[in-house]
Structures are given as C-alpha cells and as structure tokens.
Amino acid sequence: MTTEMRTTPAIRTITYRQALNETLRAELLRDENVFLIGEEIGVFEGSYKITAGLLAEFGPQRVVDAPIAEEGFVGAAIGAAMVGMRPVVEIMTINFSLIAIDQIVNHAAKMRSMYGGQVAVPMVIRMPGGGGQQLAATHSQNLEVWYAHIPGLKVVAPSTPADAKALLTAAIRDDDPVIFLENLSLYSAKGEVPDGEQVAEIGKAAIVRTGTDLSIVSYSRGTTTALEVARQLEAEGLSIEVVDLRSLRPLDRDTICASVRKTGHAVVFEDDWLSYGIGAEISATIGEGVFDFLDAPVRRVAAAEVPLPYAKSLELAALPSAAALSRVVREVLNVAPLDK
C-alpha cells in the first residue's frame, strides 16, 4: 500500500506554539550540532511551553537548562557557535535580552566582520515580546527596532504558524546570528502548516492579502490585526493590501515600495513605541522610494510612548488596536466610517 508518488505536503492546522515545538524537534533530529539552551526550557518545559517534551526526548545535553545568567549563557552559545555548533537560544522574553545585549550586538553580530571573515556564528536567539498581558512596564516591550538596526544580525518576526516553522528552520540553518522574534499573544494562534521540510527565505516580505486602495505594512502580531481590519473594511468597499514584513533585517524595501506604488496609500501598524520605531523606517522608505506615487502621507499606528502600565484600562489605551488602525486607514483614504 505504500506509494512513493511525490505529493503536495499534507497540511495541518496547528498553533504557533506547536509549529515552533515541532520545528525545534525536527532540527534536533536532523543535525546533531543543534542544541537548545535557555532558562527553564528543560525540566520546566519552557515558560511558554515551546520546548515541551524535548528534554525527555533529547536529554540534557541537547536541551540545556541554564542558570539565570543571560549574558553568560547567550555568550556561551556564541562560543559554541564559533566552533560549529548550532545553538538555539531561548531568552524567556525580549525584556531580559537587555542583560545579554552586549554579547549579541558587540560580539555575535560583529565577530565575522571584525575578524576578517574567519569565523561564523550560526545561532538563533528566540524570544517573545509584546504587551497586552498586563505584565507591566518591564515585561511588555517590543524592542525589535534595536536589533533591526544592527548590521551582522538578521531579524525575523513571523506572524503565522506556517512562517514560524519555515523561518525558524531557515534561521537554524543560516550561518549567521538570527534574532527570532515571537509574540506572547501569537502562541495559541492557529494556522495551516504544511508538513515536511519548509525553509523560508530570510529577507523577504510577503503580500499576505492583495488590495488596490491602501497598503498596511505590519509584522508579527500586527499582521493578524491588519488582516482582520482589512477584512472588515472590505465590507465598506475598501480594498486593502497587507504587507507582512517577516524579516525586519534585511528589510525587503522593494516589496513594500511595489505595494505602495500600486495603492498610493500606506499605513504602518506596529506594536512598538512610535518615535524611532520600526514604522519610522517603513515610512521613510516609502517616502523616499515611491514619493511620486504617494497620494497621502504615510501614517503610523503604534503604541503610546509610556512605560506600559499594569492596569488594564491604561494598557488598553496605550496599545495600538484594530479600531485605531481602521480609523487611520479611513483618515488616509478620506472616507467616513460606515455607521456614522
């Protein structure tokens, strides 16, 4: 009964969490140089359970519980990568990466260039970010723009389970340090994921919905909201294109510009703080790249510039929402809301 016909891969609907977990497992199986390291990823099975079951399957050498010493264990992963291991580091959240950032930015990102190409640092640093969980100011940040600014790093931020799988696979197989940004609010999101090996191309954005009136540019959790808003606005007769950046560094300026060249209007939707955030670069890129095709100013919908408060009432006010995005899209297109 076994046939060996080449078929299109089977597709399952799984969570973002499961996509990550399965991908880690597949890569651990595939390449013995891959190992996982981080706080509470083994016995505890991960703060967010991304590594559930992996210690049991692969043992403590492949799934390394580290003490609370982000600088130490991230740096140790760098060293291991220098001799050809392929560590996949979990930093519990992006907020704690500040303690390790000297190792990431002054060391992992620079070694290859600084040492004249003699060494590569094939490692992945996975970490979730994002607010909206009432984790308060120190635990709710979106500092992706910091990493996106740094030559020598690659920075990806998947928005779907399928991309989580394909970009993580690509990141692990890439010979450079890749910052792999997850988002707390995406872990339980479901999506269709093709079985088998899927390797994304780092550095490429995707048009995840086509439209003709306006381009929403977003990434990670924001893309989900952008798609939701685009669908809602369709009912009002607005045709919205959604660009999912996927890779923040390198940034796929061509895809962004091509989209806006077509639609003539752009709104950036981002979870980080407005000033000097990811959206600033997107807006600047559009302003420079397709100046003559732009029918209205590029607007940004971003977080209010405050340390995010714990109280739900304040957190809601501070974070960018679907409602704010709809409103701004209408403003840019100069259309009144349907019901008013």
Place this chain on the structure above:
Amino acid sequence: MTTEMRTTPAIRTITYRQALNETLRAELLRDENVFLIGEEIGVFEGSYKITAGLLAEFGPQRVVDAPIAEEGFVGAAIGAAMVGMRPVVEIMTINFSLIAIDQIVNHAAKMRSMYGGQVAVPMVIRMPGGGGQQLAATHSQNLEVWYAHIPGLKVVAPSTPADAKALLTAAIRDDDPVIFLENLSLYSAKGEVPDGEQVAEIGKAAIVRTGTDLSIVSYSRGTTTALEVARQLEAEGLSIEVVDLRSLRPLDRDTICASVRKTGHAVVFEDDWLSYGIGAEISATIGEGVFDFLDAPVRRVAAAEVPLPYAKSLELAALPSAAALSRVVREVLNVAPLDK
C-alpha cells in the same frame, strides 16, 4: 572699579571638552547632591580628560572612581538618585553602555511611571559615541536611536561647546534620567561659550543656519559637517538651512516641519547606520507632517551598514562624509556640481 551693572555675559572661545569640564565643576559647586561616578574619572582624570582636576578639587566622594562594572555602578547611581542625589555618570563610551542598558532602560526609565509617580530618578548619563578614530567595530558605534526610542528617558546630543554647557546644566537639574551624548570627534572642537549660568531647554531643536532651498537636519558631530557643507554650497548659490536637533527625545517635530515647510527639501545627515536610524524618524516625521510642502523625497546620508572596520580605507568608505552630503543635497535640488 567694580561695577554691578547687568551686562551681557562675557564670551570665551573654548573647547567642547572644556565646556563640559567647567559645567561639571560649576554644578558640583552649586549643589552638594551632585556627584560624578564612572570608570577612571578620578585618578586617571577621565579617558578623554573631561573630568580633569575635579578629583583634586572635590575629593573622592564627589568624584567616584568605579570598578569596571557598568551595570553595577550605573544601577548604583540610579539608587542614589532615588533618594535625591544627582549623580552624573560617565560611561567611557556608548559602546560599553550595553552592559548597563538593563539598568537604564528597564529601571531608570520606568521607575517613575511604574511606581505611580512616587519616585524620580534625577541623573545624567554622559557618554561619547562616534566612529572615525579607527577604534574598530566594538568601539565606534552610534547607538543613540536605541535610547531615543525609550519613553521615560530624555536624550540630548549637543553639537557645540555652548550647547554642551547649556544642555549639560539643564540635564543635571532635570529630575529625570537624561542620556547626554557626546562625540569623540567633538571634544577638541572650539566654540564661543557665554560665561555664567546657561540653562538650555531640553526638547527644543535649533535652526543654526537659515536658508531657503533645502533643510539639512542633523545633530551632534553631524551638525558641524552640515554647516560646513552649507557654507560650501553657498558659493554655488544654494541657500541651505541647518536644523540642529539638540534633543533626540523629546523630538522637536514642529521645528523640523516648519523648516521643511519653508524649504520644500530635506536631507538628514546622521552618523549612525541607515536602517532604523535617527534619520528614519526624521524622514517619517517630515513625510507625514509636511507632505504637501515637500518637493522631493527626503534623503538620508548615514553610515554604511557594517560593523565598522579598523582599516582607515574601509572606515572612510563606511562613514558619512561632507562629500556625500554635498552630493545628495545637489541630487535633491537637482543641480549639477559647480566644477563638473
């Protein structure tokens, strides 16, 4: 012979270094809560001699030599500020601030908001940045955009000795954490500095040269180059306005937009890496704020996106220069160079 007439202050031409040194001295004399802390600022008199003579005058309690422990002593300064001291921290260069950045961003910047307004953190963190001294990748960075992105911080970057004085005075007297960005290549630059108390307004940009054809927006060392280029281009009949940001956070969007509204053209000149750099926010701000007045795309002249190499030939190629700025200004104004 002593008269007590109110006179305009005497003006002396001194270096940026001396302006900083004199200001630190004046503030140490004025307020006993002010103290200096950092590596090698006492016995060694500062890596760049900004604190020369101050240990001798004020003693080791006011001028505290710290061990190599940036996280520890920056955090200690935060604690001292919480009880009303006014520490002025020197981090030897911005590159080493990565080790202390958790204390700066997750603690100093957030405490006041997170603790419901019960505490203030009146401290200044002085640090030089900048490339061009062949200090190689780990010692040549301009990471100001990281700090400029953070609510709760104020970030200033004076370009002249007079501003160094007036902004440092303001920063020390401000009740919030202020990141005070110096630049290695400015320390020996000379300029006119008025005697006596000079307190700048944090959050305000300055038009340091007026013009009608194009606005160059810059800060710190970049402003010096911008002024040089503006003067050169005057000979070609081009009237260039120069906006010196002075404060990166808050950002004075109104001054920037007013300038470009008038000139219709803008170029940002910045020392950091292009993608997601300071210029991205400036360009995005202009694109959104004065869209209808813009006659050409906003262009950015920034550093090439590489870990800065040691070799002079490569360093020169990577850093933004007066020549590149002139060329881009001409491109934006669509004028050929005089001699070609």
Place this chain on the structure above:
Amino acid sequence: MATNTRPRTADSVEQAEPQAAEPREQRGEPAGQLRSYYERMSLIRAFELRSSEMYARAKIGGYCHLNLGEEATVVGLMEALQARDYLFVGYRDHGYALMRGLSPERVMAELFGKTTGVSGGRGGSMHMYDTETRLFGGYGIVGGQIPPATGVALALTYRQKPGAEAEAVMCLLGDGTTNIGAFHESLNLAGLWNLPIVFVVVNNKLGMGTTVERSSAEPELHKRGASYRIPGVRVDGDDVIAVRDAARAALDQARTLRRPVLLEVMCYRLRGHSVVDPARYRSADDTAVAQKADPVPAFRATLIAAGVLDEAAADAIDAEADARVTAAVEFAEKSPDPSPDDLFAYVYATPVANAPSALPGDPVTDAL
C-alpha cells in the same frame, strides 16, 4: 524622615489584646510578641491564598508570585528592619509590602490595578513601591533591584555617619538570582565602598523549576560573600525568631560598622513559581518536605503546645486575617480604575517641550 513605627498590620491586632495580660514567654520572647508574629504570618497566608483565588477569577492579571511557605522569613526579616531603613524586594513582594505596614487594602488594590493601589495600579504584583514606608520597590527583572539598592546604601554614606541610629538598606533576592552578573558587581561595590547594606538571599531552593544545585556551582550561597570579603550567614527561614535575630545582627553590622552582610535564609516555596505554575516538575517527596516544613501551621502548633495560644485563639487569629483580606478585596473591587486621561501622567518628573502624548493612531504633528 520617618520615625521607627511598628508595622500597621501588627499594631492594630496588638492593641486589642494588651501585652501585659500575657502569662508566658517562649525562648525569652513575650507571648504577645509571639502571637503578633503568628498574626502576621496568618495575614500573609490569607492574603496570598486570596490572591491566588482572585487571579483564578481574573480579578488579577499578569504575573503573580506568592510568599506562600515563606511567611516566617518575611515576618522575621521585616521585624528586624527599622522604619528608617530602605527595603528592596524582587517580584515576590506582597508579604513584604504588608509587613512594611501597607494595608491589605492597598496591596490588594494594586493587584487589581486600581488607583488606590500601592503603585496606583501601574506596577501590579511585581512592582509594589511606597515612598513613605521606604519600600523601594518590587522588581520584575531578576537581579534588577541589587544595583539600585547598593546605590541607596552609597547615598547614605553621603548623608550620615555610621552608628546604631543610622539608616541601612536591606536588599532581598532569590537563590536563582545569585547567578546573575548584577549580584557580583553590586556585592563588589558594597564590599569595596563599605556600604551599609544587607543582601538577603531568600533561598527557597528553587528558581522556577531549577534547584539551587542545578544553578549554582557553589550551592551554599552565603559562601559567595567571600569573593568580596563580605561575611556570609545562613539561617533557618522557617524560624521567625532566628530570622529576625540574624537580620538584626546583620543590619547592626551594616549601620554601625558600614560592613555589608550576605544573609542566606533557608525556606521553601510551598507552591509553583507563580499562581499559574502547577509545579509538575516537583517530585512528590520534595512537595512533602516543603509541606512538612510549612511555617504557618508549624508555628501555630508550637504556640499552642507552649500555651501561648489555644485552638480557639488561633482560629480567631486566622479568621481575623481572613476578614481583613475580605475587606481588602471589597475595597479593591470598589476602587476606581486609572483613567486613560492619566496615561502620560508620570512619564517625566520635569516637564519638557515636545514630550510625546499621542495615542495610538494620532498624527505625529498637530499642525498637519
């Protein structure tokens, strides 16, 4: 400068039953004092159990770490700490806030994210701060409190002389936290500069799911003071009196000799790392050991055996604690949510031009 008042939680109960009426003493301790310690431990226990319940009922959000099992440690440390002293805690801070004299109402209101909360609802469970009682913050970043605590101790050396009346700093941290760089850097500064600070390692034997032996190459954590010539002391954290005495001695040394101390307090975390952690990684044996050591029933039993309390009196104390927590929940429920109008209220202490105040989606400049 605040004078040395006793914590409010203790005061109110003690006034109801004046000390003079007490017949017995234990280990040289007046019975009233022992009872008061039990009252405090009982209050923390009741408060934490209710916090867990309120979290399950979604009245509390975010992360929520409890002091369950650490009550004797919390009470002993806070009894030793004077009102003039400064306190820095981690994120496991509810009990400390209560013992520092903050009312259960204000602590619960903070958990509910209300304006009446300790930090105005902005900090939540991990970030309790109160200037008046010199509770200088709960801290959510592991080790984040250690450098600022050291800095307050530094500032004290500018403003006062050492002596029995001098102020000191107590900085709490967990066992897992001793492995972070900030611990090393700060203890070195404190040792080098002779600062009046006591670093207290609350060794509950686990950092999340990781045992001390799996995280620290020298698991006898008090020995880590040696790298800075800081004396290390270990004490039984289930013994409220022992904790109090060790902390007092350490604080005395800090304030009179300006020598820091590293005090390691051995206790157990009774439940998971935070309210949502079922702690499945913990063996039945380990759980049994922790439960057996549980200081609240143990202390209750000791006091009953010694005749300081009888069952009825102990029950009454527990009921009173419960009632206070019920009142706190009611207070928190009724308190107002912070208004979005105040979103930007505390970003800066000194107002400056152009400070951002845009809400999501607002244009970047007014003058479009």
Place this chain on the structure above:
Amino acid sequence: MATNTRPRTADSVEQAEPQAAEPREQRGEPAGQLRSYYERMSLIRAFELRSSEMYARAKIGGYCHLNLGEEATVVGLMEALQARDYLFVGYRDHGYALMRGLSPERVMAELFGKTTGVSGGRGGSMHMYDTETRLFGGYGIVGGQIPPATGVALALTYRQKPGAEAEAVMCLLGDGTTNIGAFHESLNLAGLWNLPIVFVVVNNKLGMGTTVERSSAEPELHKRGASYRIPGVRVDGDDVIAVRDAARAALDQARTLRRPVLLEVMCYRLRGHSVVDPARYRSADDTAVAQKADPVPAFRATLIAAGVLDEAAADAIDAEADARVTAAVEFAEKSPDPSPDDLFAYVYATPVANAPSALPGDPVTDAL
C-alpha cells in the same frame, strides 16, 4: 584538526642553534629551551616597542595596548598551551598572537590595517583572530571574551571525552576585568557544567589607572574561584618557568578532570594603559618597582649569570628580534590596504536577499 606544532617564532630561532650543543641546564630546564624563552620574550619586547613607535608615527591608529612587562607571563602561558587548545584574549593581545605562532609580519600588518593582517586589517590591535592557530580572538569589550570562551569549552564536552589528549580552552582576562558581571556568570557556568577551561587573570595590578585594591573588594583575585568551587592558584608572572608549569597543571586538570581552574598570574604593566597614556597617576615608587621587576632584562641577567648566555649571545638574540620586527614593519608597509569594494564582504556568512550594501548617501531603493 591542527597538530601540536611549536610556535613558528621559536622554531626558526632554535633551528639555528641546535639544542644538542647546549652545555648547561637551569632548574632542570635544558639551556636551549631557556634561550628559546628569552628569544621569545625579546621578540615580544622588540615588537611592542616598535608598535609604540609606529603608533607615534601614525602608522597605527585606534587603541593600542602593549604587553610590555608581561613578556614572561605571555611566554609561559603560551608555552603551556597546546596547539589543539583554544585561546581567548582581551585587547592586550599582540604578544599572544606572536607566541601562538603568527608571524610578526601578519601581526604588524594587522596593526597597520592591511589585508595581510591577522584579521585582514578589520580588527586592529584589539581584535587579532586566527582560526588556524585557534587564537579565538582579542576582545575590546572588557570581559566580552569570557562567555564565548566558556561556550567553546561547553562545545568541547559535546565532541570529545576528557583525557590527557583532550582539547581545552584558556581564557585570559585582566585584574580589573574580574569585577564585571560576565566573569561571575561564566565562572558559575564553567563550575556548574564541569567545563575544560582555565581562566587566567593576568594581574598587572592596574586596570587603566585603578589599582586592584581600589577595584576589587577581594584583591586576592584567585580566591574568587571559591564562589564556584573552582580552585584558585596564584603564580609569579615574572617567572616564565613558574607560569608555564602552573598553566600546564591547570590545563591538565581541565582536560583530564573537566574541572575549570582560576589561575592568577602576578606581573607588572611597564608603561601606561595604552600607548597614549603617560601614566602620570603612577607614583615614582610604583614605577620603580615595576621597572625593577622587568622580566626581560631580569631573565637575560639570570641566563647570563647561569652561563646559558653571554652578553654577546644575548645581544645577538635582541638584534635578531629587532631585525625580525623591522622585516615585519617593511612587510606591513608594503601590504595593500583593504579595498572599499570589499566593505560588505564579511557582514554575513549566509547571503540573503536585500542585505544592505548602500554606501553613505546612496538612495534606499534602486528603483526610484
């Protein structure tokens, strides 16, 4: 995998004077070996003096930190380190690069910023790297080398068994560097995970202008191993043999027992922190002590007194060292500067779409 070859610098000289001809031994050391050590020390001395001169002549830029005064330490450590071992250094790395077997030509060319330099001219003085000799980098950030070095030791445990032939890591750091968090975190990991690594504190008694006593609360730095149950050893860094033997013993322990060691080597920094530092903060007494201890003339005198060398032979060695450095300078001078066309050559190991390659002022998109 490289086999254990002796450093080129030593080889070439020794071949000229075969060992069999040597009549005497010192401390059980063959005279040829002692002479070879002197040759190496002399080479470092000559190289560093010339570096200083070339800096003054603006042939070298940036920061430039010299090993002057540390020659016995450098030679002793590098003699103990096997070719199969990995070496991590700070920014004071010229001597180590030479002793690891890199030619003075390539080291000088790096200082000149030339393509023929050890790191292709991209790293400069602070960032010498050579895959072949397992010199895994000079590091400019204080303490930055310690976590990656620990990580290489971790990787070794994946790939080989402990034993006399196993590989090990040596990680150098300065006395001032022991106060940074990365030191603590990394030593804890090494102790906890039983890693084959030797941490060597080159205690030259100063970090820039700060003495050990003013920076470390426990100034006997080898004692800091105790916090991680790592044995600490102190050795006289002016004694090349003692350094070598201590380092060998430590490396043996690391490779055979998988136990890290903290080795403190006591020496002096003969001049300022870097070539531009006149070290005015240093007292005449201190300077005199350092100069008196200067291991190069001291070793020369010892060898002459012992009859291993005579003045003429010693002068010849020094002249030979000088000649080699002169050749190195000539080589460096003649070597090509890196071409701006190669600016982006090594930013990424795996090419990806849209990687930035714009020069300053280039438009952000091609397709305007």
